[in-house]
Amino acid sequence: MKQRILLLFTVIALISCKREQKISSTDGSSISNRTQYKENNGVLELKSGNFTYQFKSNQTPFKKIILLNASMAGYISELGAENLIIGVSSPEYIYSEKIQSLIKEGKIQNVGSDQKYDIEKIISLKPDAIFTNYIASFDNAYQLLKNNGIQVIFLDEYMEQKPLEKTAYIKLFGELLGKQKQAADKYQEIEKNYNSLKQLASKAKQRPAVLANEMYGDVWYLPGGKTSVANYISDANAAYILKDNTEEKALTMSFEEVYAKSSGVQYWVNAGNHTSKKEMLGMNPFYGKLDVFNKGHIYVITGKEKQKANDFFESGVVRADLILKDYIKIFHPELLPDYQLTYMKELQ
Known part of the structure; x- marks a missing residue:
């Protein structure tokens, strides 16, 4: 599953083959x-x-x-x-x-x-x-x-x-x-739903700081500022920590580099498929040094998961409106008071 999550946010290099x-x-x-x-x-x-x-x-x-x-x-x-x-x-x-x-x-x-x-x-x-x-x-x-x-x-x-x-x-x-x-x-x-939701998000009074993805081994694959993750966060009217970056691929960073950029972060999204903060910390004790781990909100993409199958990678590929709605609910819950998350879940 972690390989599948990593695949979503890491753009594979273009394959060289005969151009038509x-x-x-x-x-x-x-x-x-x-x-x-x-x-x-x-x-x-x-x-x-x-x-x-x-x-x-x-x-x-x-x-x-x-x-x-x-x-x-x-x-x-x-x-x-x-x-x-x-x-x-x-x-x-x-x-x-x-x-x-x-x-x-x-x-x-x-x-x-x-x-x-x-x-x-x-x-x-x-x-x-x-x-x-x-x-x-x-x-x-x-x-x-x-x-x-x-x-x-x-x-x-x-x-x-x-x-x-x-x-x-x-x-x-x-x-x-x-x-x-x-x-x-x-x-x-x-498209209509997505644009309406984007307009709704623009009315939010706060624009919280956001961290995304997690570490694999000693490397944190942080989505570039023009990736789909960064675009969703922007359209949900939140401030991704690499919002000014222009890459359409994931950037490889050490924990120390991410730690230096994560001051003031309130939300951590797409944090793998962990079942609890305790389990997450057991896999990587460094997470405990992050303010967002101790004081903020962490969300994983396991809202619709059955064994090895995760609907985030299936219907979520098509339903951009529902993914955006999830992000808006996370960052600005007051805008969607009656909505329940579809693909995402908060870690306790």
Whole structure:
């Protein structure tokens, strides 16, 4: 689980691979600078990172898909398209009750883990498409799938740092799965909610100081000032300790460096998946030296967690509005007196 939490806030270096011709975002739908798609003479053209794809009208919408990343299940669930999934990897990390039910019924197959995919089973399932993040070490597996006529689509949603741009991938899934209207309606709903919540947060009289993430070994991976965590904190009208930083990746710092920056911090968010402050202190006695540990409020992202599955990494990928709402509730509880946290929980 800690590896999954670290993955959320540490941007993986861009993988070098052959660059393809870019699709101009002015000609079609732009998700972000990384991802755009458009229709051109009956062909759907998609640019995703360093990869481009062309889908003829008889290829989409996809009817049978495989997901190799649990986070993508959030988009499918929001569209109510779980019945299109025929395979997933590492099902123990999927939170969705409906998808888990379909797995138990045998309608969705386990096709391996993030360590090794069951290539023979994937090929036998004959999916229309596989959705995954690109991992260079799996190039041979990807090539085997492509050689068997399987469309492998690499998406970069995990690299997006603007919350609503990460949400916007639902529009791409809607386009590829024939659920364009549902996707557009859902995105507009989340966007409207998010902007309304941001406006509400701007009315707060106080702007508390905030610390984020935790240490792994001797290193504190502190989110850069332009990461999704920093953007959420800013939109919730709080002052992140690295708010003036311009990095879109995590910065590595020693405890001493973080300690020097944490004076006056009132809230510590995204502090892993600990069960109590006592347990947290047992893992790292240095935490006890922080004023925020002793006098402030510490929040972890375990509000919707079942064994290895954490919905923060699933529906939370899409529901930027609910994550922002959690942060506003934390920093400015008076603005949302009747709201109960969705993804986060305060440590006692």
